[in-house]
Amino acid sequence: MHSFDVIVLGGGNAGLCAALAARESGARVALLERAPEQLKGGNSAHTGGAFRVAYHGNDDLRVLMPDLLDSELENSDFGSYSQDDFFGELAAMSQYRADPEVLDTVVTQSLDTLRWMTTKGVRFMPIYGRQAFKVDGKYKFWGGLTVEVSGGGLGLVDALSRRAQQDGVELFYGVRAKRLNRCGDGRWQVLAANGEVFAAPAVIVATGGFHANLRWRAQYLGPGWDLAKVRGSRFNTGDGIQMALDIGAAAHGNWSGCxxxxxxxxxxxxxxxxxxxxxxxxxxxxxxxxxxxxxxxxxxxxxxxxxxxxxxxxxxxxxxxxxxxxxxxxxxxxxxxxxxxxxxxxxxxxxxxxxxxxxxxxxxxxxxxxxxxxxxxxxxxxxxxxxxxxxxxxxxxxxxxxxxxxxxxxxxxxxxxxxxxITFTFGGLQVDSQAQVLDEQGEAIDGLYAAGELVGNLYYVKYAGGAGLTSGSVLGRLAGAGAAARSDEWQRA
Incomplete structure (x- = not known):
């Protein structure tokens, strides 16, 4: 059995941010990724790398993008995107079903989290190619999106993976987690399909939704959805959701939406x-x-x-x-x-x-x-x-x-x-504003956290571009810090 302080399931943006945050807090971290290394990154690797972030103006953006030239600022109208705008747009698009506390956390911590990501080797840049039109000689950004990662989704995954390796996160590729059990000593056991067993006081589930599960698509999204092409990762089949449901987590969110x-x-x-x-x-x-x-x-x-x-x-x-x-x-x-x-x-x-x-x-x-x-x-x-x-x-x-x-x-x-x-599904698990997974009574399950596309609190009916990577980073970072703290508590007990 492999023993760690924190185990992260899933190696996309949310999982990598969680692993880095837990390691930053001093935890011994294992990250289990179902895909082989050459196909790492989950859905994050399939994205364009856009992040929706609340900012006041050029000064905030320059903190995220220190390479911005004065000439670029003079020739661009980045405008601003307030926390009220960010929160209001996502709340309205969910028909006000999104969890206000979780959404508020994502919005208010978006800028600080992206700033933190720059310290982990992520390089942000303006989305000139996809989110700006030249009007009256000046690039005008539109639709609440101005920031993307250099190299797109693959660049994001490569940067975070590289930093995880440098920081001492143990990365296990080609390891498919299949079951969660509670040990007698209070730790969690993660049982892998290859027979390996991992144990830790805290587990973070960041394995994405179920868009690549043909049977679940037909069952939950409805007739005809088994015929849709899969835009994202083939490895997102709902494994993490099922493992959490099996140990008492609450199913939550828009399971018929995607x-x-x-x-x-x-x-x-x-x-x-x-x-x-x-x-x-x-x-x-x-x-x-x-x-x-x-x-x-x-x-x-x-x-x-x-x-x-x-x-x-x-x-x-x-x-x-x-x-x-x-x-x-x-x-x-x-x-x-x-x-x-x-x-x-x-x-x-x-x-x-x-x-x-x-x-x-x-x-x-x-x-x-x-x-x-x-x-x-x-x-x-x-x-x-x-x-x-x-x-x-x-x-x-x-x-x-x-x-x-x-x-x-x-x-x-x-x-x-x-x-x-199909890119990803909206239904999944319920978390609180600290990314703790909740049971059907609304109570946090001790030592269990979730982040990324399997969080069912945020998206209903519609989705705003760039919100997914941002929410995955914010909640992943919170989950990592919380899991490391829970591990410390367990060891002191």
Missing amino acids: HAVFYDLNAPAMGDIDLLNMQKNYFHLGVVVNAEGRRFVDEGEDFRNYTYSGMGEKVLRQPGGVAWQIFDQHSEQLLPDEYRVRQATRIQADSLEELAGKLEGINARALLQTLDQYNAAVRTDIPFNPAIRDGRCTEGLSLPKSNWANPLSKPPFVAYAVTCG
């Missing part, structure tokens, strides 16, 4: 760390139609950061589970790199009639009618501005486009075939 996006039709069925950037999230700049040639979403309802996570569900409900995003030269040059990967299903034509004829499986006549009606409905008298909710809308359509409406009139025209790609 984060799922428009995903390239040509993407692999399972997330591939060597083939990222297959999502198609800038639909708000174009028009989206289904196989019947009809629009089925208000593409400009809000900034894509606040709507993109629900688009996977919407396309999954369409005939054949497929749709097309259509752009012309008003907006194609504004599309980020995810639209330029070699594997993208990109179709181009010099006229809408030619484009309709090239889209396999679509009702071309209905499509042309839809686009004619859309083009005629655009309020071209309202200025187009992609950096704000510009109010440039359609008028007279049963399904409006509320912002960023441009007529599709400037060739060449391009279309991207998309389907549903």
Whole structure:
């Protein structure tokens, strides 16, 4: 049996932050990761590395990004993102079901936690490529997101893993935890699928949700979800959730909800760390139609950061589970790199009639009618501005486009075939504001903590881009410190 002070299950952002915080407090830490080392990082490695953080202005951002040049500050409008804005947006998007104490902890500790991460080797930078448009000669950031990690999700995982090794965290790759037991001496035992046994006074569960569990998806998300492509890690099958439930933890949150996006039709069925950037999230700049040639979403309802996570569900409900995003030269040059990967299903034509004829499986006549009606409905008298909710809308359509409406009139025209790609599930475990796992009576389970996507307190119905990595870091750090303190108490007893 391997004995430690703290055991962390899961090697993504949340688990690594937990391990580093526990080690910082002097604990002997083991981190068990189900994946082999070459596929480490969980869902974190599959992200773009964006962090949603509350900040007052340039001074706060410069603490996180000391490499910012004076010229960058002069040519950029970073604005501010207050704690009230952060809290209010996530609370509203959850339809006020999110745990206010846990959400408040994430919001108020977001800046300090990211600052702490910089001391662990994480390098932050502005999201110029995906979250800023140049307006009147100045980059304008939008949608509450300004900060990402250098190197994206893989860069984040590499930086934290490297620091964990340097600090003496023992990393066990290819070890799948299967069961939790309470020992007679009060410690937890973690039983692995390979027969190894680990013991510690405190355990932190950070194994992600169940998006890669086909059976659970069909059971909890509903019919058809077993057909969705998996955007994230193939190893997130709900193991940590099941282990915690088996020893009395409370199931909590939106178990029938998930984060799922428009995903390239040509993407692999399972997330591939060597083939990222297959999502198609800038639909708000174009028009989206289904196989019947009809629009089925208000593409400009809000900034894509606040709507993109629900688009996977919407396309999954369409005939054949497929749709097309259509752009012309008003907006194609504004599309980020995810639209330029070699594997993208990109179709181009010099006229809408030619484009309709090239889209396999679509009702071309209905499509042309839809686009004619859309083009005629655009309020071209309202200025187009992609950096704000510009109010440039359609008028007279049963399904409006509320912002960023441009007529599709400037060739060449391009279309991207998309389907549903599931990123992570919302349901999981209930934790308190110190990341302690709660039982069905609402009491903390002694020595058991959780962080990351399996926390069921935060996301209901909708998800705001960048919130996941931030909440994982904040709660992971708290879990690590709490677990180390619990281990000290156990040893003194």
